Amino acid sequence: MNLEYFIPITYMAAAASFILALKWLSAVPTARRGVIVGILGMLLAVGGTLLRLDIVSYQWILIAFAIGAIVGVPMAMMPMTAVPQRTALSHAFGALAAALVGTAEFYNLSGTPEMSKFTMGAIALEVVLGFLTFTASLMAFGKLQELLPTRPITYKGQNIFNLSILALAITIAVVLTTTLSYTWAFPIMCLLSLTFGVFLIIPIGGADMPTVISLLNSYAGLSASAMGFVLNNKLLIVAGALDGSSGLILSIIMCKAMNRSFTNVLFGAFGQVQTSTQTAVEKRSVRSSSAEEAAAMLESAHQVLIVPGYGMAVAQAQHKVRELFDVLTKKGVEVKFPIHAVAGRMPGHMNVLLAEANIPYDRLLEMDEANSEMAQTDVALIIGANDVVNPAARHDKGSPIFGMPIIDVDKARTVMVCKRSMNPGFAGIENELFYNDNTLMLFGDAKAMVGKIVNELKSGK
Amino acid sequence: MHTAGNVETLLWIFLLATFIGFEVIRRVSPLLHTPLMSLTNAISAIAVVGAIVVTGRQQSTLSTVLGTIAVTASSINIVGGYLITYRMLKMFKKRGPQS
Numbered sequence: 001m002n003l004e005y006f007i008p009i010t011y012m013a014a015a016a017s018f019i020l021a022l023k024w025l026s027a028v029p030t031a032r033r034g035v036i037v038g039i040l041g042m043l044l045a046v047g048g049t050l051l052r053l054d055i056v057s058y059q060w061i062l063i064a065f066a067i068g069a070i071v072g073v074p075m076a077m078m079p080m081t082a083v084p085q086r087t088a089l090s091h092a093f094g095a096l097a098a099a100l101v102g103t104a105e106f107y108n109l110s111g112t113p114e115m116s117k118f119t120m121g122a123i124a125l126e127v128v129l130g131f132l133t134f135t136a137s138l139m140a141f142g143k144l145q146e147l148l149p150t151r152p153i154t155y156k157g158q159n160i161f162n163l164s165i166l167a168l169a170i171t172i173a174v175v176l177t178t179t180l181s182y183t184w185a186f187p188i189m190c191l192l193s194l195t196f197g198v199f200l201i202i203p204i205g206g207a208d209m210p211t212v213i214s215l216l217n218s219y220a221g222l223s224a225s226a227m228g229f230v231l232n233n234k235l236l237i238v239a240g241a242l243d244g245s246s247g248l249i250l251s252i253i254m255c256k257a258m259n260r261s262f263t264n265v266l267f268g269a270f271g272q273v274q275t276s277t278q279t280a281v282e283k284r285s286v287r288s289s290s291a292e293e294a295a296a297m298l299e300s301a302h303q304v305l306i307v308p309g310y311g312m313a314v315a316q317a318q319h320k321v322r323e324l325f326d327v328l329t330k331k332g333v334e335v336k337f338p339i340h341a342v343a344g345r346m347p348g349h350m351n352v353l354l355a356e357a358n359i360p361y362d363r364l365l366e367m368d369e370a371n372s373e374m375a376q377t378d379v380a381l382i383i384g385a386n387d388v389v390n391p392a393a394r395h396d397k398g399s400p401i402f403g404m405p406i407i408d409v410d411k412a413r414t415v416m417v418c419k420r421s422m423n424p425g426f427a428g429i430e431n432e433l434f435y436n437d438n439t440l441m442l443f444g445d446a447k448a449m450v451g452k453i454v455n456e457l458k459s460g461k
Numbered sequence: 462m463h464t465a466g467n468v469e470t471l472l473w474i475f476l477l478a479t480f481i482g483f484e485v486i487r488r489v490s491p492l493l494h495t496p497l498m499s500l501t502n503a504i505s506a507i508a509v510v511g512a513i514v515v516t517g518r519q520q521s522t523l524s525t526v527l528g529t530i531a532v533t534a535s536s537i538n539i540v541g542g543y544l545i546t547y548r549m550l551k552m553f554k555k556r557g558p559q560s
Binding site: 014018019021022023025026027028031032034035038039041042045046049050052054055056057058060061063064065067068069071072073075076077078080083086087090091093094096097098100101103104105107108116118119213214217220221223224225227228229230231232233234235236237238239240241242243244245246247249250253339341346347348349351352355356358360361362364366 | 463467468471474475478479481482483485486487488489490491492493494495496497498499500501502503504505506507508509510511512513514515516517518519520521523524525527528529530531532533534535536537538539540541542543544545546547548549550551552553554555556
């Protein structure tokens with residue numbers, strides 16, 4: 001067959017594979033098939049590209065493949081608790097690739113008749129999005145890995161300063177596109193985009209990471225799509241658009257789960273330490289309890305809901321939680337896990353951790369299902385979650401999380417909160433749940449505390 | 462390189478692909494949002510196609526160097542992305558082995 005037809009056919013097959021891959025990923029039973037067909041699509045795309053006649057040398061391509069494989073395999077073997085930072089890092093790589101290809105195309109095409117205004121516009125979009133996503137993802141990685149301070153950092157005039165950097169980069173992009181000259185400004189545009197990426201993440205706190213990671217996912221995809229417009233490659237446009245829409249949907253879901261808008265997430269610096277509202281409740285007392293008491297209550301319960309949060313990931317407590325699940329299930333207690341959409345540091349974070357610990361996924365509940373079961377629940381055990389169970393979201397108009405849909409654990413007969421100390425959670429918001437009459441506080445490291453409860457349950461039979 | 466009709470076709474493709482993306486991804490269970498993100502990440506490493514072209518054409522040293530870095534970055538995402546997605550999905554079990 002003629003190559004002229006063969007390559008586009010491999011590309012079409014690749015695009016179809018990617019769509020099927022995402023379709024099959026929608027449910028667990030078909031999801032693995034989705035990954036396989038996704039790999040197939042990628043092999044077709046790469047294979048088809050390597051056949052192109054304008055590729056004159058394979059040396060550097062093969063070296064790059066080899067390095068990619070050597071680095072990629074260990075990156076896939078990271079522990080599941082490190083998945084958010086790994087994801088941020090791979091967004092950075094994806095965006096860097098798009099930005100560098102755009103830069104190379106700019107210098108190859110610049111001054112030739114092939115550089116149309118449309119091509120230049122697409123290059124500018126690809127490069128600006130690519131570079132800003134690159135540094136923003138690296139910053140997100142730094143915060144998630146706790147190499148950088150995880151609290152949002154704000155200063156006066158921050159938003160105006162950040163937006164002027166972006167505005168300047170966009171102005172240069174517009175000038176380059178409309179005039180097709182002033183090529184000396186291109187590196188300045190790149191630098192401004194890189195700088196904007198850094199400043200964009202500085203005011204973002206850990207609680208907003210799920211939204212921001214999703215948004216960066218979307219940008220990386222759109223950047224690849226823009227590359228498709230530059231290179232006149234329809235496969236790139238399709239695959240980039242799929243990634244772009246996926247990231248966008250996830251960030252919308254995350255925003256809704258927090259009852260906040262995009263602007264508020266990006267510019268609101270959620271999670272600064274609040275001092276004003278705290279003094280009023282500080283004098284109230286909490287009921288502290290022990291592992292023995294908790295074990296006895298759990299044992300006599302019919303239904304227990306365990307609500308995990310980021311604290312479980314930090315304490316690496318998921319395997320102990322699984323032991324608790326086993327022990328209680330053996331004793332005939334019904335144990336389920338309500339998962340809030342923004343629990344953890346990325347979409348689906350808790351689900352993956354619990355799956356890693358071998359907890360069957362049909363035991364995991366979405367928030368609405370959990371709330372409808374709350375009245376029949378004897379014990380709600382909260383492990384490392386805070387804001388997603390704060391009843392203030394329902395009634396306290398002054399609270400920063402007012403209006404956020406929460407898991408109504410306070411409606412369970414007894415609430416147990418496993419927590420390191422009385423320090424407020426990541427968002428720095430006081431949680432009135434801890435002071436309720438039906439709340440018992442279990443102070444200590446989540447892993448150690450759950451371990452103690454498991455031992456009590458095992459020895460008590 | 463780009464004629465008006467061609468530009469229009471590309472924009473149509475983008476429009477329709479975005480809608481397909483929305484419809485397909487809307488149906489993904491929240492249970493699988495993390496694997497979804499790592500899979501779309503691997504898929505968007507399709508940028509490797511552009512990177513291969515830029516590297517292999519050897520138009521200038523600059524574009525070969527930038528292209529090589531881009532191929533490296535995207536192949537990290539291809540290998541790492543698919544592998545970790547598969548690893549994660551293998552962990553999702555309906556009934557865990559009872560000990």
